[in-house]
Amino acid sequence: MYSFVPDEDQKMLIEVINRYAANDLRPKARDADEALGFSAQVIHKGWELGVLQASIPEEYGGFGDRSAVTGVLAIEEMAYGDLAGTLAVMTPGLFALPILLVGSEEQKQKYLPEIVEADWQPYTAALIEPSFDFDPRELRLKAEETTDGYLLSGKKINVPFADQASAMLVYANLEGKTQGFIVEGRPAGMEVGEPHKLLGINALPNFPVTFNNVWVSRVQRLGGPDGHAFEPIFASMHVAMAAAAVGLSRAAFEYARDYAKEREAFGVKIAQKQAIAFMLAEMATEIEAIRLLTWEAAWMIDHQKEDANKEAYLALTGATDMAMMVTDRAVQILGGYGYIREYPVEMWMRNGRGFPMLNGLLLV
Amino acid sequence: MIDFETPEPIKKQQYVLTTVAENMMRPVSRYFDEHEHEIPWDYINFMHMAMRQTGAGSLAPREGKPDKDKPERPKIGYQMLAFMLEILAWGDVGMYLVTPGGGLGAAAVEATGTPEQKQKFLARFRDEKPTFAAMAMTEPQAGSDTSAIRSTAVLDKETKEWVLNGEKIFVTAGQKALEESNGFVVVWATIDPKAGRAGMRPFVVEAGTPGVKVTKLEHKMGIRCSDTASIVLQNARVPYDHILGNPEVVDEKTTKGFKGAMATFDATRPLVAATAVGVARATVETLKQLLAEQGVNIRYGLPRQKLTAIEKEVIDMEVMLRSAWLMVLKAVWMADNRMHNPLEASMAKVRCGDVVTKITQKAVELMGPLGYSRDLLLEKWFRDAKISDIYEGTGQINRLIVARNILGYRGSELR
Numbered sequence: 001m002y003s004f005v006p007d008e009d010q011k012m013l014i015e016v017i018n019r020y021a022a023n024d025l026r027p028k029a030r031d032a033d034e035a036l037g038f039s040a041q042v043i044h045k046g047w048e049l050g051v052l053q054a055s056i057p058e059e060y061g062g063f064g065d066r067s068a069v070t071g072v073l074a075i076e077e078m079a080y081g082d083l084a085g086t087l088a089v090m091t092p093g094l095f096a097l098p099i100l101l102v103g104s105e106e107q108k109q110k111y112l113p114e115i116v117e118a119d120w121q122p123y124t125a126a127l128i129e130p131s132f133d134f135d136p137r138e139l140r141l142k143a144e145e146t147t148d149g150y151l152l153s154g155k156k157i158n159v160p161f162a163d164q165a166s167a168m169l170v171y172a173n174l175e176g177k178t179q180g181f182i183v184e185g186r187p188a189g190m191e192v193g194e195p196h197k198l199l200g201i202n203a204l205p206n207f208p209v210t211f212n213n214v215w216v217s218r219v220q221r222l223g224g225p226d227g228h229a230f231e232p233i234f235a236s237m238h239v240a241m242a243a244a245a246v247g248l249s250r251a252a253f254e255y256a257r258d259y260a261k262e263r264e265a266f267g268v269k270i271a272q273k274q275a276i277a278f279m280l281a282e283m284a285t286e287i288e289a290i291r292l293l294t295w296e297a298a299w300m301i302d303h304q305k306e307d308a309n310k311e312a313y314l315a316l317t318g319a320t321d322m323a324m325m326v327t328d329r330a331v332q333i334l335g336g337y338g339y340i341r342e343y344p345v346e347m348w349m350r351n352g353r354g355f356p357m358l359n360g361l362l363l364v
Numbered sequence: 365m366i367d368f369e370t371p372e373p374i375k376k377q378q379y380v381l382t383t384v385a386e387n388m389m390r391p392v393s394r395y396f397d398e399h400e401h402e403i404p405w406d407y408i409n410f411m412h413m414a415m416r417q418t419g420a421g422s423l424a425p426r427e428g429k430p431d432k433d434k435p436e437r438p439k440i441g442y443q444m445l446a447f448m449l450e451i452l453a454w455g456d457v458g459m460y461l462v463t464p465g466g467g468l469g470a471a472a473v474e475a476t477g478t479p480e481q482k483q484k485f486l487a488r489f490r491d492e493k494p495t496f497a498a499m500a501m502t503e504p505q506a507g508s509d510t511s512a513i514r515s516t517a518v519l520d521k522e523t524k525e526w527v528l529n530g531e532k533i534f535v536t537a538g539q540k541a542l543e544e545s546n547g548f549v550v551v552w553a554t555i556d557p558k559a560g561r562a563g564m565r566p567f568v569v570e571a572g573t574p575g576v577k578v579t580k581l582e583h584k585m586g587i588r589c590s591d592t593a594s595i596v597l598q599n600a601r602v603p604y605d606h607i608l609g610n611p612e613v614v615d616e617k618t619t620k621g622f623k624g625a626m627a628t629f630d631a632t633r634p635l636v637a638a639t640a641v642g643v644a645r646a647t648v649e650t651l652k653q654l655l656a657e658q659g660v661n662i663r664y665g666l667p668r669q670k671l672t673a674i675e676k677e678v679i680d681m682e683v684m685l686r687s688a689w690l691m692v693l694k695a696v697w698m699a700d701n702r703m704h705n706p707l708e709a710s711m712a713k714v715r716c717g718d719v720v721t722k723i724t725q726k727a728v729e730l731m732g733p734l735g736y737s738r739d740l741l742l743e744k745w746f747r748d749a750k751i752s753d754i755y756e757g758t759g760q761i762n763r764l765i766v767a768r769n770i771l772g773y774r775g776s777e778l779r
Binding site for chain 2: 001002003004005006007010069132133134135137234257260261271272274277278280281282284285288289290292293295296299300303309310311313314315317318321356
């Protein structure tokens with residue numbers, strides 16, 4: 001039976017996150033973008049909202065069950081505040097959620113309580129690689145099997161908080177398959193480079209990491225010695241990023257809408273001109289369309305529907321174009337003000353460009 | 365709780381309707397495209413019989429009183445209808461438009477009529493013979509701007525009849541409603557030409573009314589199976605109670621009549637959008653199948669940089685198609701749950717009109733010379749699709765409605 005309204009628990013969660021997004025993330029987003037990071041206080045406060053904790057069952061220290069639908073609702077709301085802040089707050093999920101989804105029982109016992117019962121800690125993951133045709137299902141970083149484990153060799157970029165990481169999930173190509181490997185601390189052969197500056201999401205500290213024959217034991221392979229399926233993680237990445245794109249686009253749309261209702265030209269508010277009003281109408285329509293696609297994909301993941309992975313991919317594909325369309329128009333509607341850093345929309349446009357290439361930096 | 369599970373009754377209906385679309389529509393799709401104004405009676409009679417038996421697709425009130433012992437089922441009537449229309453349009457949208465059962469005319473009665481009027485006018489759709497109804501709004505000088513309508517209705521106080529005069533154009537199924545069945549046309553006319561929208565009222569004009577004449581059938585780019593009629597009303601007299609809604613408000617200068625028309629559109633726009641999705645889905649499925657026959661299969665999950673141009677186009681089509689359909693579903697789900705949905709209805713119409721034109725245009729291009737040929741149905745769907753962005757409110761009028769809603773503006777603030 002169709003329904004398009006979140007349940008009561010989800011509504012409460014959205015409300016709490018909305019307050020954090022509006023009162024904590026949004027007011028500090030510009031400074032954080034310029035200073036290349038949020039204060040620890042903001043990130044810890046976001047962590048305390050319990051988005052990740054609510055995805056982890058009680059037996060592993062959490063207080064709920066993972067729901068992709070709840071996840072995308074939460075992500076949209078947080079990204080409405082700020083994308084980089086959302087990625088920073090949710091970074092430990094890059095490590096914890098794959099373990100929850102496809103990890104071995106031993107790995108769940110070992111890591112999940114340690115992560116979710118404590119304050120925010122820099123658990124992270126390394127997926128993205130420095131090549132124009134980077135493809136999570138055809139990685140260049142290689143894992144080679146040895147008699148007692150694996151050797152990892154290759155380069156990663158955009159690894160959040162790699163400089164202080166307690167542990168890192170490193171994705172590698174093992175005989176043509178994408179497999180995760182848990183790397184603790186800073187083993188021999190692993191090198192973390194200087195902070196990496198990007199077009200946007202500057203408030204997310206991220207680093208290149210080089211692996212030169214880094215050894216990991218068999219039990220540190222995600223899922224245990226027999227490994228794991230990558231598709232469930234991949235689908236989760238797609239819907240999470242799509243939801244973030246919806247949240248960011250909503251922020252840009254609302255800002256442009258409110259500006260257009262204030263700004264006057266030729267004796268009327270510019271929103272009273274069809275040229276502007278129609279842009280806004282199309283932005284709102286686009287956002288609603290992609291939000292529904294993202295919801296359905298998340299619902300399909302939760303109900304293990306056959307086409308869930310495909311739908312999740314479609315959601316991010318649509319979300320990528322939506323984010324660019326909406327943020328570009330938001331800048332356009334603000335005109336010169338859109339282009340100056342005193343206003344947030346140029347930052348949203350830069351952040352909005354990142355969705356296809358930053359896929360992998362968020363999970364639900 | 366957010367849920368995307370298709371209800372069981374809809375799933376059952378889907379199976380049956382797909383069989384109808386595959387066997388009764390697709391095989392004759394090309395024939396009726398090339399024989400404009402011929403009437404597909406086989407399809408019409410079959411649908412009439414099937415709908416009479418099952419009650420599906422009809423807005424006509426059911427006979428008898430509701431069984432109080434049975435628990436009330438969740439309301440999914442509009443959802444059922446949206447699914448039905450999507451599948452029939454997937455079969456052939458021109459033929460879908462000649463499905464008996466009342467169409468927009470019945471929808472107008474449903475949205476604005478009194479219980480007595482509903483009983484009186486809608487019962488005929490259960491008759492033995494298929495019956496049609498139509499909505500007559502547009503005039504040569506008045507399209508989207510319905511306040512420019514000049515057709516008049518004057519009350520003859522002696523006979524207590526309305527006397528209608530004027531010319532209506534682009535009346536979908538107008539001929540079938542007036543000449544091919546015992547149907548009716550809902551004619552929008554003004555009772556006070558100086559009052560603008562406040563004077564607008566809907567009148568039921570039945571087949572056989574003296575002074576009502578179908579004067580022309582249009583020749584169109586697509587949906588050729590559907591008759592698009594011009595109707596002239598010359599001193600056409602209809603009984604007093606054929607004015608839809610409460611006749612008590614006849615003398616008041618209110619915009620209630622106009623609002624009635626708009627309420628009709630809130631209900632029908634998502635349904636028209638559903639037919640656009642049907643054409644779009646037919647196109648995407650056919651395109652994918654034709655490509656697969658040439659060894660081109662779509663690889664999902666790749667970054668765009670690694671996709672071929674064709675793969676990228678097809679994937680973008682699937683994004684448009686699915687998201688458009690979900691907007692339709694949300695709009696009709698709201699209607700079923702008695703939620704106010706003008707924003708969602710217009711958004712769905714905007715999106716669906718956009719995507720069906722884009723998808724069909726691109727599909728013709730992607731198939732090269734084969735796409736341009738009448739050997740395939742792609743070129744027909746390209747022609748059929750365009751009307752979706754025009755009728756039941758153009759894409760632009762619907763953008764205006766969306767814009768007013770999101771900006772909180774009245775018509776006077778955003779013209």
